[in-house]
Amino acid sequence: MSNTKYTEDDLREDLSSQKEYEFGFTTDIEYEDFPIGLSEDIVRKISKRKNEPEWMTEWRLEAYREWLKMEEPTWANIHYEKPDFQNISYYAAPVQKKVLNSLDEVDPELLKTFQKLGISVAEQKRLSNVAMDIVVDSISVKTTFQETLSDLGIIFMSISEAIQKHPDLVRKYIGKVVPKTDNFYAALNSAVFSDGSFCYIPKGVRCPMELSTYFRINKEGSGQFERTLLIADEGSYVSYLEGCTAPARDENQLHAAVVELIAMEGAEIKYSTVQNWYPGDSEGVGGVFNFVTKRAVAERNAKVSWTQVETGSAVTWKYPSCILKGDNSIGEFYSVAVTNGYQQADTGTKMIHIGKNTKSTIISKGISAGKSHNNYRGLVKVNSSAQGARNFSQCDSLLMGNECGAHTFPYIDIKNKSAQVEHEATTSKIGEDQLFYCNQRGIDMEKAIALIVNGFSREVLDQLPMEFAVEARKLLEVSLEGSVG
Amino acid sequence: MLTIKNLHAQIEDGTEILHGVDLNIKAGEVHAIMGPNGSGKSTLSAVIAGKEDYEVTQGEMEFEGEDIMELSPDKRAHKGIFLSFQYPVEIPGVSVTNFIKTAINETRKANGQSDMGASEMLKLIRGNAEKLGIRKDFLSRSLNEGFSGGEKKRNEVFQMMMLDPKLAILDETDSGLDIDALRVVADGVNAFKNEGNAVLLITHYQRLLDYIVPDFVHVLHEGKIIKSGDKNLAKELEERGYDWVIEEAAAKV
Numbered sequence: 001m002s003n004t005k006y007t008e009d010d011l012r013e014d015l016s017s018q019k020e021y022e023f024g025f026t027t028d029i030e031y032e033d034f035p036i037g038l039s040e041d042i043v044r045k046i047s048k049r050k051n052e053p054e055w056m057t058e059w060r061l062e063a064y065r066e067w068l069k070m071e072e073p074t075w076a077n078i079h080y081e082k083p084d085f086q087n088i089s090y091y092a093a094p095v096q097k098k099v100l101n102s103l104d105e106v107d108p109e110l111l112k113t114f115q116k117l118g119i120s121v122a123e124q125k126r127l128s129n130v131a132m133d134i135v136v137d138s139i140s141v142k143t144t145f146q147e148t149l150s151d152l153g154i155i156f157m158s159i160s161e162a163i164q165k166h167p168d169l170v171r172k173y174i175g176k177v178v179p180k181t182d183n184f185y186a187a188l189n190s191a192v193f194s195d196g197s198f199c200y201i202p203k204g205v206r207c208p209m210e211l212s213t214y215f216r217i218n219k220e221g222s223g224q225f226e227r228t229l230l231i232a233d234e235g236s237y238v239s240y241l242e243g244c245t246a247p248a249r250d251e252n253q254l255h256a257a258v259v260e261l262i263a264m265e266g267a268e269i270k271y272s273t274v275q276n277w278y279p280g281d282s283e284g285v286g287g288v289f290n291f292v293t294k295r296a297v298a299e300r301n302a303k304v305s306w307t308q309v310e311t312g313s314a315v316t317w318k319y320p321s322c323i324l325k326g327d328n329s330i331g332e333f334y335s336v337a338v339t340n341g342y343q344q345a346d347t348g349t350k351m352i353h354i355g356k357n358t359k360s361t362i363i364s365k366g367i368s369a370g371k372s373h374n375n376y377r378g379l380v381k382v383n384s385s386a387q388g389a390r391n392f393s394q395c396d397s398l399l400m401g402n403e404c405g406a407h408t409f410p411y412i413d414i415k416n417k418s419a420q421v422e423h424e425a426t427t428s429k430i431g432e433d434q435l436f437y438c439n440q441r442g443i444d445m446e447k448a449i450a451l452i453v454n455g456f457s458r459e460v461l462d463q464l465p466m467e468f469a470v471e472a473r474k475l476l477e478v479s480l481e482g483s484v485g
Numbered sequence: 486m487l488t489i490k491n492l493h494a495q496i497e498d499g500t501e502i503l504h505g506v507d508l509n510i511k512a513g514e515v516h517a518i519m520g521p522n523g524s525g526k527s528t529l530s531a532v533i534a535g536k537e538d539y540e541v542t543q544g545e546m547e548f549e550g551e552d553i554m555e556l557s558p559d560k561r562a563h564k565g566i567f568l569s570f571q572y573p574v575e576i577p578g579v580s581v582t583n584f585i586k587t588a589i590n591e592t593r594k595a596n597g598q599s600d601m602g603a604s605e606m607l608k609l610i611r612g613n614a615e616k617l618g619i620r621k622d623f624l625s626r627s628l629n630e631g632f633s634g635g636e637k638k639r640n641e642v643f644q645m646m647m648l649d650p651k652l653a654i655l656d657e658t659d660s661g662l663d664i665d666a667l668r669v670v671a672d673g674v675n676a677f678k679n680e681g682n683a684v685l686l687i688t689h690y691q692r693l694l695d696y697i698v699p700d701f702v703h704v705l706h707e708g709k710i711i712k713s714g715d716k717n718l719a720k721e722l723e724e725r726g727y728d729w730v731i732e733e734a735a736a737k738v
Binding site for chain 1: 534535536537538557558559562563567568570573574575576577578579583584585587588589591592595627644648
């Protein structure tokens with residue numbers, strides 16, 4: 001994107017004249033006071049800038065102190081240059097995103113990708129920060145949406161805003177599913193998280209629409225250390241969508257998010273993620289490190305379902321998990337992870353059965369192409385208390401070409417004799433015969449691969465909310481472009 | 486419609502399989518190619534369809550007056566060439582309906598047409614499925630996954646009827662079919678053929694040719710057509726085997 005019209009002077013002027021941020025909870029610390037690197041001082045500054053209450057600042061500091069004692073984990077089957085933690089800016093200056101006048105000013109490569117993904121013109125404009133026409137009024141759409149939610153008592157806002165407006169709720173639940181000492185990256189996130197979503201669904205309420213981050217416009221735009229907390233009170237239901245198919249170019253290499261879900265008695269949470277962060281260039285240089293801790297607790301008769309489509313990032317390292325605490329609780333994990341070029345993924349899930357008659361389902365599809373490596377790592381743990389636990393796991397790998405790798409690391413830890421655990425795994429290569437069969441029917445190579453890959457991933461894609469599923473299918477096609485030998 | 490002159494084709498390691506095949510198929514005709522195992526029958530159909538495992542080293546191949554040697558398999562399909570496979574592969578997760586819909590629309594797109602309308606597509610699917618005795622629930626199954634041999638062959642003919650090609654090459658379509666299934670498939674092919682299209686049957690056995698009567702029968706032996714005749718040739722082969730034809734051809738040389 002050309003910056004010839006908008007100069008540094010313009011930027012400085014804009015920033016200094018910016019008086020009110022969307023939710024008015026920032027203070028006036030100058031950006032020069034935020035040197036790179038991490039220290040207690042920086043953690044305090046982050047907290048102060050967000051006008052957080054004392055308990056929140058303390059919480060962050062405790063996490064930071066614990067983090068200092070921890071060592072970076074190295075057990076995953078991935079190889080990457082370790083981030084230099086003192087060379088990262090932990091508080092991104094809120095750069096006012098340049099508003100463009102029309103799509104003509106947007107990088108044509110980006111536009112081409114948008115078109116391939118079938119993203120509507122209105123959405124393309126929003127994603128590229130093109131000024132919206134009066135006809136497409138995004139503000140009124142957002143307002144209607146928020147009104148509907150508040151009528152039902154549903155709280156959905158940025159976590160920063162929630163800390164201000166609903167401190168008791170946040171304080172009660174934050175860190176209860178993923179404690180700040182859980183792991184190296186969770187500790188880091190707990191100390192420096194910048195934003196994320198907070199959602200609370202009251203008892204018995206069925207959220208009438210898919211909640212997505214689209215409606216929580218994040219002006220601060222860093223996305224580096226996001227923290228999401230989603231609470232579904234007794235008997236409630238919510239479907240949440242995270243991410244978008246549009247390629248997200250980000251200068252921040254490290255993304256260490258934490259997502260905590262709490263499904264109380266009889267509640268159901270459906271959490272879908274589509275991730276397409278920058279995967280690095282054709283030589284495997286650069287690209288986002290996506291190190292995420294996601295975990296849910298399901299109480300009695302509750303259900304949590306994780307669905308993910310991971311196609312981006314140089315390195316993806318995450319295990320969305322379910323703690324099946326309550327009797328009859330259900331946990332599900334559906335995943336399609338694509339790696340191409342030099343990408344690496346070490347992903348899977350942990351299903352921990354604690355209550356009685358708990359059930360978990362794991363369907364993992366890994367697709368490797370190029371020189372990439374795709375690892376499934378899963379744990380099915382049945383505690384001695386988990387009478388009548390049932391698990392079904394299916395891990396399928398699809399290899400495209402001869403230079404990629406797929407590995408499966410299933411861990412099964414059973415301490416109760418009544419458990420029934422089934423595990424199936426297949427590995428296949430896209431056969432030339434399959435491709436020729438499609439070709440002979442008039443389907444060209446690219447479309448044939450898309451067809452075969454989508455067929456392979458169908459069980460997972462079928463779990464996504466419909467519009468997301470359409471985009472996700474196109475995304476699979478786009479991410480495997482050029483992978484035919 | 487299809488003109489093949491002196492076609493020589495080899496596999497990757499250099500072994501030549503087709504040693505100069507000549508074949509001329511006109512619209513409205515049904516041709517049958519018979520021959521012992523290893524004669525190169527399936528290779529011939531694969532080469533016509535454009536499978537890249539085979540390299541054509543000599544000869545010409547024209548379809549509707551156009552040289553198709555340089556065309557990729559999908560482009561040849563767009564021109565109207567259809568191959569019913571001897572061993573159809575499975576494509577898990579892709580339903581029969583979804584597959585054929587994609588095939589039809591990709592071909593239409595290549596020929597400058599818009600996608601077929603949903604109701605028209607549905608009517609076509611139902612009609613052809615009924616003609617072949619294919620049940621509705623079958624259509625939503627993953628392509629060829631868990632299908633019996635007979636079901637796979639029937640599905641191939643179903644696709645042929647849906648795509649309505651100019652030249653339909655049926656590679657050993659009768660193998661693995663019981664009498665009833667054979668009759669159903671033959672009826673489908675007979676209903677399909679007309680003055681504008683052509684059928685090339687590749688088969689071991691006479692039996693199929695009782696149901697789909699050929700205009701021309703050719704015997705393929707060691708990569709060359711050594712004898713051509715009409716439907717009576719097939720009957721004679723059934724009675725006497727292939728040896729007499731091979732000897733006769735050897736004597737000529």
